[in-house]
Amino acid sequence: MRPLGGAVRRALQALHLDADVARATALGAWPDAVASILGPAARETRAIRVDAATLVVLVPDTGWAGEIRLREREIVAALRAGAPRCGVTRLRCAPANEARR
Numbered sequence: 001m002r003p004l005g006g007a008v009r010r011a012l013q014a015l016h017l018d019a020d021v022a023r024a025t026a027l028g029a030w031p032d033a034v035a036s037i038l039g040p041a042a043r044e045t046r047a048i049r050v051d052a053a054t055l056v057v058l059v060p061d062t063g064w065a066g067e068i069r070l071r072e073r074e075i076v077a078a079l080r081a082g083a084p085r086c087g088v089t090r091l092r093c094a095p096a097n098e099a100r101r
Helices: 004-014 018-038 040-044 062-070 072-082 096-100
Strands: 046-051 054-059 090-095
Touching (some): 018 040, 018 062, 018 072, 062 090
Parallel strands (some): 054 090
């Protein structure tokens, strides 16, 4: 009997969904990655989706957006360390109130 993980991986590849699943790992890796660079308060931010190689992050205010832009390279490196196959190379911040629209 072969492991189920291999069958799932092959099915995702056959359906051309493996890259999408790999990108989605960035969402789960975001809280720890951003906290490792900006501290625990950065957990106020929330990754919501990956558009191509850009991770879209909700931020509570412009201060957070500015800090994330300034430290983007470091944050992306930490993110890729936690989710090596995610393919994220850029971050885009959006106001948290925009998500409610």
